[in-house]
Amino acid sequence: VTAEKAGYDHFMLKEIYEQPKAYRDTMMGRVSEDGKSVVLKEIGMTAEQIKAIRKVHIVACGTAFHAGLVGKTIIENLARIPVETDVASEYRYRSPIITPDTLVIVVSQSGETADTLAALREAKRNGARVLAVTNVVGSSVAREADDVIITQAGPEIAVASTKAYTSQLIAFSLFGLYLAEVLGTKDGAWVAEVLDAMHRLPEQVEAILAQANVLKQVAESISKHDNLFFIGRGVDFAVAQEGSLKLKEISYIHSEAYAAGELKHGTLALIEEGIPVIAVITQEDLYEKTLSNIKEVKARGAHVLAIVNEGMEHEVAKSVDETFVIPKTLQVLAPALSVVPLQLIAYYASLARGNDVDKPRNLAKSVTVE
Numbered sequence: 001v002t003a004e005k006a007g008y009d010h011f012m013l014k015e016i017y018e019q020p021k022a023y024r025d026t027m028m029g030r031v032s033e034d035g036k037s038v039v040l041k042e043i044g045m046t047a048e049q050i051k052a053i054r055k056v057h058i059v060a061c062g063t064a065f066h067a068g069l070v071g072k073t074i075i076e077n078l079a080r081i082p083v084e085t086d087v088a089s090e091y092r093y094r095s096p097i098i099t100p101d102t103l104v105i106v107v108s109q110s111g112e113t114a115d116t117l118a119a120l121r122e123a124k125r126n127g128a129r130v131l132a133v134t135n136v137v138g139s140s141v142a143r144e145a146d147d148v149i150i151t152q153a154g155p156e157i158a159v160a161s162t163k164a165y166t167s168q169l170i171a172f173s174l175f176g177l178y179l180a181e182v183l184g185t186k187d188g189a190w191v192a193e194v195l196d197a198m199h200r201l202p203e204q205v206e207a208i209l210a211q212a213n214v215l216k217q218v219a220e221s222i223s224k225h226d227n228l229f230f231i232g233r234g235v236d237f238a239v240a241q242e243g244s245l246k247l248k249e250i251s252y253i254h255s256e257a258y259a260a261g262e263l264k265h266g267t268l269a270l271i272e273e274g275i276p277v278i279a280v281i282t283q284e285d286l287y288e289k290t291l292s293n294i295k296e297v298k299a300r301g302a303h304v305l306a307i308v309n310e311g312m313e314h315e316v317a318k319s320v321d322e323t324f325v326i327p328k329t330l331q332v333l334a335p336a337l338s339v340v341p342l343q344l345i346a347y348y349a350s351l352a353r354g355n356d357v358d359k360p361r362n363l364a365k366s367v368t369v370e
């Protein structure tokens with residue numbers, strides 16, 4: 001077993017450290033040789049079919065759903081097509097309005113999640129085209145979808161998903177750029193700039209991993225609390241939701257992720273002296289707004305850690321207790337970096353509590369029955 005973990009104490013830690021490779025592998029063969037455009041040979045849709053798409057539904061469970069939340073922003077920003085997101089167990093029973101001009105994207109690491117598979121079948125019954133983003137070649141979801149993008153994360157063993165999630169973010173970025181190129185919603189120079197920034201992500205993740213010790217200390221102090229909050233806006237809110245789920249799954253600490261601007265409509269009542277708040281703040285255009293929400297929780301005694309991108313850290317540091325700086329990238333790609341410290345915090349908090357990190361209680365890697 002030790003050999004399989006390649007010297008790491010747990011599969012989860014190994015998989016967190018495999019992310020730079022997973023990013024590279026998921027991009028490999030999907031970018032033109034000049035580095036300027038996306039090549040997705042696996043997409044069978046013609047340009048005409050893509051131009052006919054009027055709406056996108058992204059459907060998934062758990063962590064894959066959280067990748068879908070980021071995917072929504074990517075597709076709406078890059079391709080200007082309206083996107084709805086649903087958890088599969090809701091989607092399949094709510095009579096979703098699926099028409100032949102709907103593209104349904106199902107996201108599933110295993111490709112075997114029962115609700116996600118049922119949602120895919122419901123979409124097909126209603127005449128929609130289905131694109132699967134999955135990590136497993138030949139899985140049920142891969143076999144039944146019309147188009148498949150395989151994330152090249154490699155086998156994921158730990159119940160808490162890490163490298164599969166970030167590979168799904170890479171897949172959404174590639175697909176969003178692909179749509180933008182076909183639809184002409186973004187110019188070539190911009191596409192090339194995003195691809196260039198994507199190529200830098202692996203070494204930027206490595207720079208974050210090199211600071212794991214700092215996050216271990218943060219996690220050890222968090223592990224003594226019973227409640228905490230994650231806040232953010234836009235994609236930072238999507239990442240906050242994933243950070244909160246990761247922490248709950250393996251540390252069993254209760255946490256809630258909140259859209260930073262919504263706090264004052266109820267949840268602020270729960271903020272009391274000493275409660276940890278992790279604020280994700282990577283979006284320059286929203287930064288003043290999130291900062292004012294940080295000040296609201298600080299004024300009520302919260303202990304705030306900000307996950308902030310390079311360039312904004314000095315300003316943010318004035319209003320928080322601690323900062324963790326992530327390397328600078330394009331706003332739309334920030335989740336592929338900002339989630340990594342949250343994964344490590346969850347890992348070390350679980351460890352500090354003496355839990356079974358790779359096999360948390362009550363949870364399964366893949367939920368193939370209802």
Ligand code: G6P
Nearest residue numbers: 062063064108109110113364365
């Ligand atoms: C289970 C796992 C989660 C995972 C979810 C969806 O609940 O514990 O980590 O995110 O299933 O799995 P999938 O294989 O469809 O991505």
